Amino acid sequence: MTELASESTAQRDTLSITVTVNGHAYTADCEPRVTLADFLRHTCGLTGTHLGCEHGVCGACTVLVDGRSARACLTLAVQADGATITTVEGLATGNTLNPLQEAFWDNHGLQCGFCTPGMLMTATELLADNPDPDAAEVRECLSGNLCRCTGYDSIVRSVLDAARRMRG
Amino acid sequence: MTIVEPDRTTYTGTRVRRTEDPRLLAGRGQYVDDVTVPKMIEAAVLRSPLAHARITGIDVSRARELPGVFDVITGRDLAAVAGEQPVIWFPIPDQRIARTHALAVDRVRWVGQAVAAVVAVNRYVAEDALELIEVDYEPLPVVADLDAALAPDAPKLYDDWPDNVSGSLTYTAGDAEAAFAEADVVVRERFTHGRAFGCPLEPRGCIVEWDDFAGTVDVHLSTQSPNLARDLLSEVLGVPVHKIRVRTPNLGGGFGNKFDFYGEEVIAAVLSRRTGRPVKLIEDRLDSFVATSHSRDQRLDFEMALRNDGTILGLRGISYGVLGGALGTVGAGPPWASVLTCMGPYKIPNLDVTVKAVVTNRSPYGSYRGWGVPKGNIVHERLIEIAARELGMDRAAIRRKNFPAPEEFPFFSGVAFTYDSGDYAACLDLAMTKVDELGWRNRQTAARAEGRSLGIGYSFHVEPSAYGPSRILNLVGLAHSGFDEVTVRMDSIGKVTVYSGQINMGQGTHTIYAQLAADGLGIPMEDVVVVTGDTDSCPYTGYGTGGSRAAPLGGAAILRATERLQAKILRVAAELLEASPDDLQIEKGVISVKGTTSRSVTTRDVGDAAYRRLLNKMPESEMPTLEEVDVFDPPNMATSYGCTALLVEVDRGTGAVTLLDCLQAHDCGTVINPMLVDGQLAGGLAQALGGALLEELVYDEEGQLRTASFMDYLLPTAMEIPPFHFFHQETPAPDIPGGIKGVGEAGTIAGVSLVASAVDDALSDLGVTVTRFPITPPRLLDLIQAARTPTGQAHTEEDAR
Numbered sequence: 023m024t025e026l027a028s029e030s031t032a033q034r035d036t037l038s039i040t041v042t043v044n045g046h047a048y049t050a051d052c053e054p055r056v057t058l059a060d061f062l063r064h065t066c067g068l069t070g071t072h073l074g075c076e077h078g079v080c081g082a083c084t085v086l087v088d089g090r091s092a093r094a095c096l097t098l099a100v101q102a103d104g105a106t107i108t109t110v111e112g113l114a115t116g117n118t119l120n121p122l123q124e125a126f127w128d129n130h131g132l133q134c135g136f137c138t139p140g141m142l143m144t145a146t147e148l149l150a151d152n153p154d155p156d157a158a159e160v161r162e163c164l165s166g167n168l169c170r171c172t173g174y175d176s177i178v179r180s181v182l183d184a185a186r187r188m189r190g
Numbered sequence: 191m192t193i194v195e196p197d198r199t200t201y202t203g204t205r206v207r208r209t210e211d212p213r214l215l216a217g218r219g220q221y222v223d224d225v226t227v228p229k230m231i232e233a234a235v236l237r238s239p240l241a242h243a244r245i246t247g248i249d250v251s252r253a254r255e256l257p258g259v260f261d262v263i264t265g266r267d268l269a270a271v272a273g274e275q276p277v278i279w280f281p282i283p284d285q286r287i288a289r290t291h292a293l294a295v296d297r298v299r300w301v302g303q304a305v306a307a308v309v310a311v312n313r314y315v316a317e318d319a320l321e322l323i324e325v326d327y328e329p330l331p332v333v334a335d336l337d338a339a340l341a342p343d344a345p346k347l348y349d350d351w352p353d354n355v356s357g358s359l360t361y362t363a364g365d366a367e368a369a370f371a372e373a374d375v376v377v378r379e380r381f382t383h384g385r386a387f388g389c390p391l392e393p394r395g396c397i398v399e400w401d402d403f404a405g406t407v408d409v410h411l412s413t414q415s416p417n418l419a420r421d422l423l424s425e426v427l428g429v430p431v432h433k434i435r436v437r438t439p440n441l442g443g444g445f446g447n448k449f450d451f452y453g454e455e456v457i458a459a460v461l462s463r464r465t466g467r468p469v470k471l472i473e474d475r476l477d478s479f480v481a482t483s484h485s486r487d488q489r490l491d492f493e494m495a496l497r498n499d500g501t502i503l504g505l506r507g508i509s510y511g512v513l514g515g516a517l518g519t520v521g522a523g524p525p526w527a528s529v530l531t532c533m534g535p536y537k538i539p540n541l542d543v544t545v546k547a548v549v550t551n552r553s554p555y556g557s558y559r560g561w562g563v564p565k566g567n568i569v570h571e572r573l574i575e576i577a578a579r580e581l582g583m584d585r586a587a588i589r590r591k592n593f594p595a596p597e598e599f600p601f602f603s604g605v606a607f608t609y610d611s612g613d614y615a616a617c618l619d620l621a622m623t624k625v626d627e628l629g630w631r632n633r634q635t636a637a638r639a640e641g642r643s644l645g646i647g648y649s650f651h652v653e654p655s656a657y658g659p660s661r662i663l664n665l666v667g668l669a670h671s672g673f674d675e676v677t678v679r680m681d682s683i684g685k686v687t688v689y690s691g692q693i694n695m696g697q698g699t700h701t702i703y704a705q706l707a708a709d710g711l712g713i714p715m716e717d718v719v720v721v722t723g724d725t726d727s728c729p730y731t732g733y734g735t736g737g738s739r740a741a742p743l744g745g746a747a748i749l750r751a752t753e754r755l756q757a758k759i760l761r762v763a764a765e766l767l768e769a770s771p772d773d774l775q776i777e778k779g780v781i782s783v784k785g786t787t788s789r790s791v792t793t794r795d796v797g798d799a800a801y802r803r804l805l806n807k808m809p810e811s812e813m814p815t816l817e818e819v820d821v822f823d824p825p826n827m828a829t830s831y832g833c834t835a836l837l838v839e840v841d842r843g844t845g846a847v848t849l850l851d852c853l854q855a856h857d858c859g860t861v862i863n864p865m866l867v868d869g870q871l872a873g874g875l876a877q878a879l880g881g882a883l884l885e886e887l888v889y890d891e892e893g894q895l896r897t898a899s900f901m902d903y904l905l906p907t908a909m910e911i912p913p914f915h916f917f918h919q920e921t922p923a924p925d926i927p928g929g930i931k932g933v934g935e936a937g938t939i940a941g942v943s944l945v946a947s948a949v950d951d952a953l954s955d956l957g958v959t960v961t962r963f964p965i966t967p968p969r970l971l972d973l974i975q976a977a978r979t980p981t982g983q984a985h986t987e988e989d990a991r
């Protein structure tokens with residue numbers, strides 16, 4: 023794909039960008055119209071960031087850009103030049119899930135797993151800002167992430183359980 | 191019959207964490223858009239902007255010239271090498287079946303119908319090229335809704351049909367006319383359910399490589415029914431089944447929408463054949479609103495006849511299925527299923543019920559979790575509550591009066607289904623008890639004292655599951671089967687692989703199959719892996735993963751296969767231990783003589799004896815290897831059921847409904863994993879609550895879809911969905927080994943009438959009756975205002991559209 027793409031895009035303007043994702047620096051030539059989500063998925067090979075709507079509603083593509091949550095489908099890759107990004111692939115250490123991931127596993131906080139990366143990234147930001155949220159705060163925080171499988175209750179319980187674990 | 195005895199199960203019935211989860215949580219899942227095949231190119235589809243028009247010309251020349259474009263095809267190109275889209279359900283005799291090709295050839299009949307496709311180096315360039323295709327349309331009169339379709343002078347979608355009616359079928363039982371004549375009370379209503387769809391968060395997609403030299407078609411497809419897809423691809427493409435391979439990666443939700451067979455997989459196949467390249471075609475979200483099966487769109491005119499004591503005498507009515515401009519894979523199946531289930535859990539001796547399938551200029555109608563049963567539930571649950579009000583009876587008492595008693599099972603519903611087992615009154619009582627324990631009535635009383643409108647709603651549902659006996663399915667019009675096949679194989683080191691044709695779309699099939707296989711064999715669950723999603727290596731399943739069948743049918747097949755495989759394992763072990771197989775036991779993979787601990791062998795020893803070092807170890811009478819195949823074709827379906835209760839608050843000033851708390855008492859027979867059962871119930875309820883209050887695919891009079899994004903088609907969020915509480919009864923399925931009943935559709939069936947019941951209760955002083963779904967704030971406000979206007983001069987509900 024990469025060499026094919028370069029054939030057709032040779033005549034298009036590209037910009038060289040460098041983005042640090044999960045601690046690894048990626049430098050690539052990039053058309054200005056390419057979204058950050060496509061850059062992460064295609065150029066970096068990090069397909070854990072999912073595209074559920076591409077119009078900024080479903081939240082499945084949520085990643086952390088310099089520590090703040092962002093919709094990778096509404097962000098252009100060139101806007102992220104120089105940024106430090108965390109995706110779902112950056113949460114576990116080796117093959118050890120982090121406490122938030124463990125809590126989702128224990129509380130059946132996922133079914134098909136498609137919305138899960140976005141849920142995890144949104145919850146990561148929440149728990150960094152507020153280590154002891156109540157259920158209403160968790161629901162409000164997650165209201166920008168759609169899930170079609172779980173009915174949310176188990177996700178809310180997962181995040182509350184994760185908060186307990188992380189507070190120790 | 192229960193094969194796994196309770197004292198022998200380690201895993202069945204316990205809250206085992208899912209084996210699927212770690213990689214999904216780590217972002218290592220592989221969904222279809224994550225799959226990259228060497229030399230792959232990417233396609234996009236041009237869709238009709240008009241609901242009904244003749245195509246008078248298509249110019250693709252400019253699109254072809256765009257650098258990076260490999261090919262552009264129109265309907266004529268596709269029809270030269272591919273047949274029309276298949277339909278597999280024909281429940282209505284002599285039904286007119288409206289078929290189309292995957293790309294429209296000369297006429298479009300809905301907004302979003304595919305008219306051309308481009309394949310290019312990537313999706314960006316493919317979409318650029320779509321803008322360069324010029325299509326000339328000659329608009330035709332639009333049949334935008336049911337009334338327009340049934341009007342005497344309606345324009346016709348199909349010139350060779352007498353009207354827009356695809357077909358009609360009536361079922362009768364007893365003598366409905368006499369029952370209505372002798373009734374003390376008759377209640378009747380028109381119920382309307384708007385269009386909605388399953389809307390899995392992962393849109394559909396495929397990668398197809400049609401190798402014209404090898405004669406093979408290799409497909410990655412986001413499908414719930416890989417065997418069906420392979421058979422249908424064979425029919426449409428004319429390629430023999432054995433040369434087609436369908437692989438299903440992780441599915442990002444299915445909900446029935448991914449059961450159906452779509453034109454996109456055919457388009458990708460044709461593009462692949464023409465270009466000699468693997469072609470990826472991923473539906474984007476905007477495509478999904480017009481190209482993924484729509485559902486739910488129905489009008490139900492029904493009436494119920496009762497005695498003064500609340501005994502139901504009869505039910506009659508018509509279910510209109512508002513189909514689209516062509517029939518989808520399942521035809522008129524869901525509106526038909528509404529008729530089969532409109533009597534619900536009640537004994538109704540006299541029935542006269544009709545399904546009428548009507549075509550309109552809307553997207554094709556297809557499968558969505560619940561498959562018509564949610565609207566059957568609206569009929570019986572709304573009418574019985576309206577009757578209770580009319581008779582001054584308690585809502586629970588009138589339900590209890592009409593349930594079949596436990597000893598009356600198996601119970602024939604009067605139309606098609608024979609409910610296998612149950613204790614409906616106990617389930618109702620369990621729900622009512624929990625409502626009290628959770629203090630809902632006190633909350634309601636306290637809120638009312640403050641002038642707030644809280645309501646408690648109930649819905650009792652039946653869920654015919656474990657679809658289904660193959661010959662009966664054939665008899666009622668399915669051109670496919672309903673059995674399930676499984677292979678259980680122990681390998682040379684004593685570990686086990688279960689191969690199934692079922693698909694894992696989020697419900698946890700791999701986990702529950704590993705639980706059942708481990709218990710069936712007497713080995714640790716971590717010694718079992720489950721493989722699904724590849725027609726080359728996995729067995730055949732009839733139907734697919736739908737109809738709440740993966741747990742009961744796949745589960746039963748696993749239990750039957752493991753019972754035989756365990757017997758063989760014990761025979762081999764008996765040779766190793768110089769004992770009789772009858773004297774042996776197996777626990778945690780260790781085989782020993784019952785009552786002793788001195789001598790034992792492990793499954794590792796047995797695997798080695800069966801595969802590698804057979805001499806003096808493998809009985810000569812035994813075939814080498816350790817493998818069992820089972821095919822389970824159920825003698826009857828398994829009917830799950832439940833009683834759901836909901837606490838809501840209605841804002842009389844805005845018509846907004848807030849969901850405060852929800853509980854369900856449920857019986858799906860043997861519970862394999864209560865955590866996963868609860869997950870199924872909660873997820874289904876959330877979809878139903880969204881459908882009851884928020885979600886609607888709204889068409890205008892020109893047949894334009896007005897809610898084609900998540901800004902307008904509102905999925906419920908964590909802010910709208912309440913907490914859930916689940917309580918289980920276990921009445922084993924008598925016809926399914928293991929006693930397992932299905933659970934996948936319970937929530938969607940129960941949840942819509944449930945909200946109406948709660949809203950009615952919140953507004954009981956006004957006498958409001960909700961009959962139209964979704965219950966949007968303007969519609970409810972209209973009902974409230976109408977109820978407050980004594981002269982009946984208020985707006986009608988229709989005005990609120």
